[in-house]
Amino acid sequence: xxxxxxxxxxxxxxxxxxxxxxxxxxxxxxxxxxxxxxxxxxxxxxxxxxxxxxxxxxxxxxxxxxxxxxxxxxxxxxxxxxxxxxxxxxxxxxxxxxxxxxxxx
Numbered sequence: 118x119x120x121x122x123x124x125x126x127x128x129x130x131x132x133x134x135x136x137x138x139x140x141x142x143x144x145x146x147x148x149x150x151x152x153x154x155x156x157x158x159x160x161x162x163x164x165x166x167x168x169x170x171x172x173x174x175x176x177x178x179x180x181x182x183x184x185x186x187x188x189x190x191x192x193x194x195x196x197x198x199x200x201x202x203x204x205x206x207x208x209x210x211x212x213x214x215x216x217x218x219x220x221x222x
Contacts (some may be wrong), residue, residue, distance in 0.1 A: 118151070118154050118155060118157060118169075118172070118174075119155050120155040120174070122124070123151075124177055125152075125153035125154055125155060125174035125175050125196070126153055127150055127151050127152065127153045128141070129141075129142045129143055129144065129156065129205065130142055131207075134139045139199045142205075142210070143210075144205065144210060144211055145209075145211055146210035147179075149203065149211075149212050149220075150177070150212060151160075151169055151172070151177075151201055151203045151214075151215050152172070152174055152175060152176050152186075152199060153174050153175050154172030154173055154174025154175070154178040155172065155173055155174060155194075155197065156171075156172055156173040156174075156216045157169060157170060157171075157172030157173075158170050158171055158172075158213070159169050159203045162204070164206065165206060165207045165208045166183040166204050166205065166206055167207065168202065168203070168204060168215075169201075169202070169203045169204075169205060170201065170203075171198070171199060171201070172198070172199055172201070173196065173197070173198050173199075174196060174197075174199070175194065175195055175196055176199065178194065178197065178198070181201060181214045181216065181217055182215075183216035183217055183218065184199060184200055184201045184214075184217075185194065185199065185221060186198070186199045187199075189215060197210075200217065200221045201214070202214070202215040202216075202217055203215060
């Protein structure tokens with residue numbers, strides 16, 4: 118993901134630490150893809166998962182159940198903040214949406 122000053126992205130890349138070479142690590146299926154955004158967080162979970170959470174960007178046409186999107190009223194292009202949580206499974210190359218409950222921080 119990220120932003121280049123004009124557009125938001127939901128791309129995913131992986132750095133090979135032995136060869137110091139980047140490769141595209143896009144999920145195999147995009148039905149559970151996160152919205153195009155920047156300012157999100159990512160942490161490793163277990164041996165084979167990455168947790169991608171929150172962010173600022175353009176909402177996906179399909180809003181995931183349980184996710185919250187707060188528009189930024191200073192812009193007219195629909196950008197805003199979200200609380201989405203996704204798991205990227207590094208072994209299978211798949212992404213899954215994780216619904217959350219409770220009041221977000």
